[in-house]
Amino acid sequence: MLHMFAFAQSYMPIQGSTFAKGVDSLFDFTIWASIISFVILIGGLVIFVVKYQRRSDNDKTAYITHNVFLEFLWSFIPLCIFMGIFVWGYVLYKDMRQFPDNAIEVNVMGYQWGWTMTYSNGKQSGNELVVPVGKPVVLTMTSKDVIHSFYVPSFRIKQDAVPGKRSKLWFQSDRLGDYEMFCTEYCGTAHSKMIGKVRVVTQAEFNEFLAKDKSKMTLAELGQEAFNVKGCVACHSVDGTVKVGPSFKGLWGSTVNHSDGTTAVFDENYARTSILNPQEKFVAGFANVIMPTYQGQVSEEEITHLIEYIKSLK
Numbered sequence: 001m002l003h004m005f006a007f008a009q010s011y012m013p014i015q016g017s018t019f020a021k022g023v024d025s026l027f028d029f030t031i032w033a034s035i036i037s038f039v040i041l042i043g044g045l046v047i048f049v050v051k052y053q054r055r056s057d058n059d060k061t062a063y064i065t066h067n068v069f070l071e072f073l074w075s076f077i078p079l080c081i082f083m084g085i086f087v088w089g090y091v092l093y094k095d096m097r098q099f100p101d102n103a104i105e106v107n108v109m110g111y112q113w114g115w116t117m118t119y120s121n122g123k124q125s126g127n128e129l130v131v132p133v134g135k136p137v138v139l140t141m142t143s144k145d146v147i148h149s150f151y152v153p154s155f156r157i158k159q160d161a162v163p164g165k166r167s168k169l170w171f172q173s174d175r176l177g178d179y180e181m182f183c184t185e186y187c188g189t190a191h192s193k194m195i196g197k198v199r200v201v202t203q204a205e206f207n208e209f210l211a212k213d214k215s216k217m218t219l220a221e222l223g224q225e226a227f228n229v230k231g232c233v234a235c236h237s238v239d240g241t242v243k244v245g246p247s248f249k250g251l252w253g254s255t256v257n258h259s260d261g262t263t264a265v266f267d268e269n270y271a272r273t274s275i276l277n278p279q280e281k282f283v284a285g286f287a288n289v290i291m292p293t294y295q296g297q298v299s300e301e302e303i304t305h306l307i308e309y310i311k312s313l314k
């Protein structure tokens, strides 16, 4: 019976966190309160228009001043509804702002246009937050450049990531699976492509993820990690689609056309220059795209890894 009143579940994303049910119930309540008020208000209006329409020129409106009881009802009932929504919302919000002590902590850095997650043992992931199922997770967030906002619709959570400040957010997911993650604060050209994923995995998978040994990874795998963590993924795709800059798919060994008419072969040195000194040459069609220099932000070793990764994208 209660189920037929539960609107939100039918059109909202899957309830992926322990907060979702409470938020959806409150949302359902406000929707039903609005529908009932609408019916009473508009229905009453229509009935009165028909019932009390003027029937002759002598029809005079009765002289009515006020009705204390009615006025009390139409003030007091909405007051009760609004106070109910306020208290209900406060209880839910309080739960969201009380951070559990036994939580797993992850640092989240927003940048134009992606997210870097750093776990307590130093492990990093890009645009992908991996968390164990059934455990509270606290995110401590900040931004490298402009204001971003971390939003996971299925979890019903959202929090701004602000440069020069740490903001916090927590959640617990009891349901395994992948969930979409968005930036919901307009942050520049590729804001709409700033999409990531939250992966809720078993504790064993989480431990394995954290412990992934770099010495056992191939150069291309290390390159893929750097590609995600250093933020290349924000503007370059690996599947041929154009994000902000050119895709890396099939780029290796190809001849690149520049906006000034010159050409060059995409090899090791070309890749290195493009990372460290991207303003030197623009690929034709991308002359107005400003890529920041990664001088001082990626090591020569990481450049080697990235080169091997691009090589593998044939």
Ligand SMILES: [Cu+2]
Residues within 6 Å of the ligand: 110, 111, 113, 147, 148, 149, 183, 184, 185, 186, 187, 191, 194
């Ligand atoms: Cu953003």
